[in-house]
Amino acid sequence: MTLELNAYNWLLAIAPVITLLVSLLVLRWEPTQAGAFTWLITMVIAYFFYGMDFRGLVLANSKGMSVALYVVLIIWSALFLYNIVYESSAINVIGSTLSGITADKTMLVLLLAWCFTSLLQGLAGFGVPVAVVAPILVAMGISPLMSVMVCLIGHSWSISFGSMGSSYNAIQLVTGIPGEKIAPQMALLFAICVFATGFEVVYIYEGKAGLKKRILLVITTSFAISGTMWLMCIIGVAQVASLVSAIVGCAVIALWTKHAKRKGKSQKQHVPERTTKQMSFHQAALPYYLVIGVTLLMQIKPIKNEVQKLYFGLSYPATVTKLGYLVPAEKAYSKISWFIHPAAILFFAAIVGGILYIRKLGVSKTIFRNAAHNTIIKCVPTSVAIFTLVMMALIMGDSGMTIMIAKGAASTLGSFYPFVSPFIGVLGTFITDSNTNSNVMFGLLQYETGNLIGVSGTLLAAAQSVGGSLGVSIAPTTVMMNTANLGIYGKDSEVIRKNLKYCLLNAALVGVAVWLIA
Amino acid sequence: MKQHSKNKRMFLLRISLIILIVNFVFAYLGGTLDNSIFITVSLVLCLVTIILILLARR
Secondary structure (H helix, E strand, C coil), X not given: CCCCCCHHXXXXXXXXXXXXXXXXXXXXXXXXXXXXXXXXXXXXXXXXXXXXXXXXXXHHHHHHHHHHHHHXXXXXXXXXXXXXXXXXXXXXXXXXXXXXXXXXXXXXXXXHHHHHHHHHHHHCCCCHHHHHHHHHHHHCCCCHHHHXXXXXXXXXXXXXXXXXXXXXXXXXXXXXXXXHHHHHHHHHHHHHHHHHHHHHHHHHHHCHHXXXXXXXXXXXXHHHHHHHHHHHHHCCCHHHHHHHHHHHHHHHHHHHHHHHHHCCCCCCCCCCCCCCCCCCHHHXXXXXXXXXXXXXXXXXXXXXXXXXXXXXXXXXCCEECCCCCXXXXXXXXXXXXXXXXXXXXHHXXXXXXXXXXXXXXXXXXXXXXXXXXXXXXXXXXXXHHHHHHHHHHHHHHHHCHHHHHHHHHHHHXXXXXXXXXXXXXXXXXXXXXXXXXXXXXXXXXXXXXXXXXXXXXXXXHHHHHHHHHHHHXXXXXXXXXXXXXXXXXXXXXXXXXXXXXXXXXXXXXXXXXXHHHC | CHHHHHHHHHHHHHHHHHXXXXXXXXXXXXXXXXXXXXXXXXXXXXXXXXXXXXXXXX
């Protein structure tokens, strides 16, 4: 690259990030407007200052749309599945069964805010986990503020591998690191977050006294969750790592409740009345069982090899800017496999699950219409925001702006950079309200910075995704959505302020680990 | 009134999303074929999308 590294060029490169920050935090625009405006600013800077011609711009936009399409499809199908389960009242059965396990409230808080939210994150994400679990906690007598706080902190370990791995896929797509390489590193860093968030949930709910009392419970559950997550990543099914490890976490806490009951410490709580009469827990959870089953089935080598041949993926020619920044050609960029892509599996589970709910359990036939309607309402603004932000990130990458930011950060922070890398992930999620968007925005930057300073780019990309996951606990739109949901609209700044210390602590713990490994 | 502005916002965002998807085709063809007409259409559609999204403010 012929563009020299100096303060002027570096400030121009970082201008889109600053524009996004100002429009979101100072001007308080919504992510859709902030994304669109920043996308425009990025195109202007790329064209006038970074030598990108019109062809390069439209190609970068097209690549951005390819990546965005991959992510958006997951979000739409995940929310459609959730809405099918919600419309059929199956979610109430799942929630009430779980909350009826024990009368020990701390165990329930851990079960629901730490594990069940993560289970939902594994399936739907998109603000759904807190929206579902926080009202259940309020119904149990916990204050709305605390309910939102514990849920946000509690499930912040499960975001990257959640929503069938949309954020995990995004980091792979922007950096080009294969899943089998980055997933185990992410799992190792997430282990720290699992332990930390478990203790934090107990601390927020029960204070210091609770920490001593629940130490064994949190440690054993954390080991089970982290171990399962790592195993899922090793066997190549990272897209269900959050889901399966959250299920294991729920099971371990359930075992602890049984153990406590045997000791006479706890009594089984009255299970609230089910809203759908004949529906059992397993029937209610059937679509989710289908998701897990089909995902695992698709990972069997002969099946995977066959279905992988059917995909949609565009090829892109190489481009070079007027300043000589070369972007290599891409073959089958952001490939969407018809049968392996998470959206296909989620959509299949939603359709089959919905039909079974209607046929076998007498659920109203309108669930499909209602679910589709609710999905469109929620997904349109998010999809628009994702499209604009991803295009912005791709223009930054293809024009050489990202590498300029990386070079500047590397030359300023040097060997201290690995510690800072998870904080950049947190910042990305705080700005864009999404782990996926954060990964798209900063994933390549982190990877290239790592390579520049002689640290594993994969490790820094993993730290980016983990930091991005932690940032969800303070993401303004998610917080606002949930405070409004519980009728405490206006308390969002309090939630963000209180959660900030836990989020930064977790990011610091991950930062220290990354720094030590690097 | 509030419902009306919400509907208007949703409508504008839906149109924006549709234009984005249509633009995907123009951007890809324009870039890969190096066709100036497609490139121009794509850039115009980008501007239209940005204006529509900015108009969709709450």
